[in-house]
Amino acid sequence: MSKKSQKKTSKTASGSPTPRKSTAKTTAQSKTKSAKTQRAPAGTSRKTTAKAASHNAASKRLKSSESAPSAQTNAKAALSEGQKAPAFRLPRDGGDVATLSDYAGKKLVLFFYPRADTPGCTREAIDFTRLKDAFAAAGTAVLGISADPPKAQEKFRDKHKLGVPLISDERHEMLEAYGAWGEKSMYGKTFQGILRTTVLVGADGRVAKIWRHVRVDGHADAVLAVATNL
Missing domain, CATH: 3.40.30.10 (Glutaredoxin)
Structure with missing residues (x-):
């Protein structure tokens, strides 16, 4: 093998790790972004669910207080002398x-x-x-x-x-x-x-x-x- 071929082969061999390192780094960044993307909706969903539950509870309390007549109202409604x-x-x-x-x-x-x-x-x-x-x-x-x-x-x-x-x-x-x-x-x-x-x-x-x-x-x-x- 000629010296030129050996140098070319050496460069190719020594340069091969560089693409693998770049690919690993890209994959890690991609996983990190994916994890952040997945976590964000989960957090948003919990907040939205908590907010919806709070709204529903308030609606039930409001409906109950509006529909249930008080004892004073019943007393006024009763016929009296x-x-x-x-x-x-x-x-x-x-x-x-x-x-x-x-x-x-x-x-x-x-x-x-x-x-x-x-x-x-x-x-x-x-x-x-x-x-x-x-x-x-x-x-x-x-x-x-x-x-x-x-x-x-x-x-x-x-x-x-x-x-x-x-x-x-x-x-x-x-x-x-x-x-x-x-x-x-x-x-x-x-x-x-x-x-x-x-x-x-x-x-x-x-x-x-x-x-x-x-x-x-x-x-x-x-x-x-x-x-x-x-």
Whole structure:
């Protein structure tokens, strides 16, 4: 081999490590950039997720605070003595319609009972029927109200020969307006239903007296005594 060939071969041999070193350095830089690129989205994703979670939690708190009525609001919404009696227009037994305006200028007793033809409700309706003439003498009309349909009210009336009009409030509109619809409990279970309540409306159209959680025995007589002295 000539000296020129040996020098050329030597240069080639000695120069070969240089490209390998450059390639390794380039690969290392590429890996470093790739690692930084991969880490960045991960950090961004965590921040974005944390921000989204915080936003969702705030939204839930806001929604809860807006939708949940306070105890003070509920207290203000409840019917109380001295307030104007809520208007109503509902079907009654016999196919007629009963309205508050029908009794304008008169005293009016509204007794709300849970269900037609049940023992307590039957006794209460019979007691008000027994005192019908005494209420009339005191210038007071009497209406019974439940959520039973008109046909059930008529059957109840005919079976016990009731002499007071019976109103059907199947949609609970009047019951709720007069505070006679709410939470009840029986056999360890709670549910929404009719609360036995009686409301006496004065001739001025305002609520004169409210009896809540009524006990049937002697109740009609107690209501008559208040209506007579009103």
